[in-house]
Amino acid sequence: MTEARSTDKEAIQAVREIIRRAGHELRNALSGVSVNVEVVRSRSERGSSAKELGSFADRATLQVGVATALTDGLLALVSSVMAAAADGTLKSVPPHGAQSQTELMIYGEGAAVVVSDIERLASLIGVSVEQRGKRVILTVLPEGKSHS
Amino acid sequence: MKHPKVLIADDDRSITEGLSAILRDEGYDVAVAVDGQKALDQLGAEPFGVVLADLKMPKVDGLALLKELQQRAIPTECIIVTGQATVDSAVQAMREGAYDYVEKPLTADKLNRLKALIPKALDKFNVQQRNRELSSKLEGLTHYGELTGQSEEMRAVYQIIEAVAPSNASVLIFGESGTGKELVARAIHSKSERAKGPFFALNCAALPKDILENELFGHEKGAFTGSVNEKPGAFEMADGGTIFLDEVAEMPPDIQVKLLRAIESRSIRRLGGKKEIDVDIRILAATNRDVQKALSDNDLRDDLYYRLAVVELFLPPMRERLGDVKLLANEFLVRFAEQNGKAMSGFDDAAWEWILSYNWPGNVRELKNAVERAVIMSRGDTIKAADIMPRHLHRTGEFPTPMTVPAGATLADTRRQLVLRAFASTNGDYARTATIVGMTAADVRAEIASLLNGRPGESSTPAPTNGVRGAKPADVPPAAAKASKAPVKSAAAPAKAKPKKR
Numbered sequence: 001m002t003e004a005r006s007t008d009k010e011a012i013q014a015v016r017e018i019i020r021r022a023g024h025e026l027r028n029a030l031s032g033v034s035v036n037v038e039v040v041r042s043r044s045e046r047g048s049s050a051k052e053l054g055s056f057a058d059r060a061t062l063q064v065g066v067a068t069a070l071t072d073g074l075l076a077l078v079s080s081v082m083a084a085a086a087d088g089t090l091k092s093v094p095p096h097g098a099q100s101q102t103e104l105m106i107y108g109e110g111a112a113v114v115v116s117d118i119e120r121l122a123s124l125i126g127v128s129v130e131q132r133g134k135r136v137i138l139t140v141l142p143e144g145k146s147h148s
Numbered sequence: 149m150k151h152p153k154v155l156i157a158d159d160d161r162s163i164t165e166g167l168s169a170i171l172r173d174e175g176y177d178v179a180v181a182v183d184g185q186k187a188l189d190q191l192g193a194e195p196f197g198v199v200l201a202d203l204k205m206p207k208v209d210g211l212a213l214l215k216e217l218q219q220r221a222i223p224t225e226c227i228i229v230t231g232q233a234t235v236d237s238a239v240q241a242m243r244e245g246a247y248d249y250v251e252k253p254l255t256a257d258k259l260n261r262l263k264a265l266i267p268k269a270l271d272k273f274n275v276q277q278r279n280r281e282l283s284s285k286l287e288g289l290t291h292y293g294e295l296t297g298q299s300e301e302m303r304a305v306y307q308i309i310e311a312v313a314p315s316n317a318s319v320l321i322f323g324e325s326g327t328g329k330e331l332v333a334r335a336i337h338s339k340s341e342r343a344k345g346p347f348f349a350l351n352c353a354a355l356p357k358d359i360l361e362n363e364l365f366g367h368e369k370g371a372f373t374g375s376v377n378e379k380p381g382a383f384e385m386a387d388g389g390t391i392f393l394d395e396v397a398e399m400p401p402d403i404q405v406k407l408l409r410a411i412e413s414r415s416i417r418r419l420g421g422k423k424e425i426d427v428d429i430r431i432l433a434a435t436n437r438d439v440q441k442a443l444s445d446n447d448l449r450d451d452l453y454y455r456l457a458v459v460e461l462f463l464p465p466m467r468e469r470l471g472d473v474k475l476l477a478n479e480f481l482v483r484f485a486e487q488n489g490k491a492m493s494g495f496d497d498a499a500w501e502w503i504l505s506y507n508w509p510g511n512v513r514e515l516k517n518a519v520e521r522a523v524i525m526s527r528g529d530t531i532k533a534a535d536i537m538p539r540h541l542h543r544t545g546e547f548p549t550p551m552t553v554p555a556g557a558t559l560a561d562t563r564r565q566l567v568l569r570a571f572a573s574t575n576g577d578y579a580r581t582a583t584i585v586g587m588t589a590a591d592v593r594a595e596i597a598s599l600l601n602g603r604p605g606e607s608s609t610p611a612p613t614n615g616v617r618g619a620k621p622a623d624v625p626p627a628a629a630k631a632s633k634a635p636v637k638s639a640a641a642p643a644k645a646k647p648k649k650r
């Protein structure tokens with residue numbers, strides 16, 4: 001029992017790290033939206049050309065996409081983790097080198113979409129996702145290794 | 149017009165592109181570094197007034213960048229912009245020397261805050277840059293206006309003068325008598341925008357009250373018995389320029405009140421006059437008094453002090469700028485040799501030893517007078533210890549400075565220096581000197597005599613009966629000659645030195 005709780009604690013720690021990274025990237029993406037919109041706003045007031053403003057608008061749109069992916073991924077992860085914690089399938093697996101690994105079960109209707117959202121999030125924050133049937137293993141990679 | 153330079157260090161292109169555009173629109177010259185290492189490389193290659201650095205970057209992160217900037221002494225102001233919104237990271241960034249900290253996301257409010265922070269950070273950078281340029285300009289400088297000195301203490305004085313001169317602020321100059329307070333005032337005036345206007349100096353201690361008041365404010369015709377003409381005072385004569393009030397703490401209290409009123413209203417009324425006369429002056433003042441004591445003794449009014457001491461400048465005494473003694477002595481030698489039409493080659497070793505070990509309580513003025521006298525009295529082309537030393541033996545105090553024995557100095561050199569210092573501290577008392585240094589009075593006489601003859605180090609042999617071995621009567625200074633013939637006095641501790649007031 002004590003071991004199980006300890007395992008859960010490590011899993012929760014890994015999930016916290018994933019959320020921290022996601023939060024950081026989300027703030028970055030929102031900043032990207034904000035500063036580029038600000039350029040469009042201020043330059044359009046001065047009568048800049050649509051061509052000139054286009055690249056900033058495109059960049060803002062791109063960052064809205066990133067922010068959306070991060071938000072969807074976070075929502076999918078949090079709901080999956082809560083469900084896994086409730087049915088006791090959230091657990092830490094023995095570390096692979098220095099990288100902490102967390103396993104959770106994702107199943108039921110819409111599981112594919114949920115996993116897809118988590119994969120998208122993971123690709124943006126330095127986390128790898130491995131799916132073995134219903135089992136999903138998240139590996140938190142060292143910071144700055146894989147994400148942009 | 150040159151645009152201020154800002155470096156954005158962030159690996160997120162969507163942010164750097166947008167932020168660059170915003171800052172360029174604000175008039176900045178913007179460069180981007182995509183990681184901390186590239187930021188360091190760019191900062192090392194060219195100056196940037198401000199760096200906007202992300203806390204989390206590849207290779208070198210924001211905190212490491214701050215540390216490197218400090219270690220490499222790269223001048224810039226760093227504003228940390230980060231998505232890691234934790235108090236710890238903010239505190240750490242500030243501790244590492246960040247100018248400020250802005251959290252992402254950069255909402256419109258935060259962007260406005262960032263836009264407001266950049267000019268403030270640039271102001272700080274520019275002020276520090278000016279100070280750095282000034283420091284490097286002043287480094288190695290031996291002269292500033294009429295002031296001479298290359299010591300760290302004098303460079304600090306030059307720096308204050310340079311900073312304060314362009315303003316209109318009143319400056320209160322502190323310094324012992326003879327340190328050059330009026331020269332500082334003249335330097336401030338000549339470096340100011342009032343340089344083309346008059347500089348009017350008045351010694352407040354040198355004049356009786358009525359005359360001082362008249363000198364300051366002038367009088368109307370018939371103001372007092374014998375005033376047959378009107379006369380403008382110093383305030384009117386210094387209009388458009390600078391007035392320097394030396395020994396201001398000696399000014400009588402009721403004149404201090406009038407002075408305060410004149411400073412506050414920028415207008416004066418002549419003695420016997422009814423109309424106010426506007427004056428445009430800058431006031432510089434000086435005192436050699438302990439100002440806190442002068443205030444507590446009610447010799448100087450608090451309100452006048454605060455008006456005069458907008459900037460305070462402390463002029464170091466000669467004993468605290470020993471590094472300048474040689475420079476000054478040589479300069480005075482050249483000046484007075486030329487004035488007196490004498491070809492002088494310099495000071496001999498014994499003379500230097502005296503000059504460098506004496507504590508010059510009368511400061512630069514005393515050194516100047518001593519060298520002038522030595523040039524006049526000298527019979528050769530080299531100033532000897534006897535030429536420069538005697539006059540001061542009458543009025544020296546103890547030496548507050550430690551004695552330095554250079555590596556390689558002989559025992560004889562060290563003994564001679566000890567004897568010389570003790571001899572000066574006892575006002576030329578052989579017996580007291582002997583007690584202090586632990587020698588016989590005869591040995592002290594011999595040591596001093598050999599020094600006065602310019603033959604240091606020949607003093608260990610027993611002294612002749614007259615106590616001044618080999619000294620010609622003309623070479624023996626009155627004090628030394630008198631002391632050498634005087635009966636041996638009982639030993640006593642040397643008197644405590646006090647700066648001489650003039």
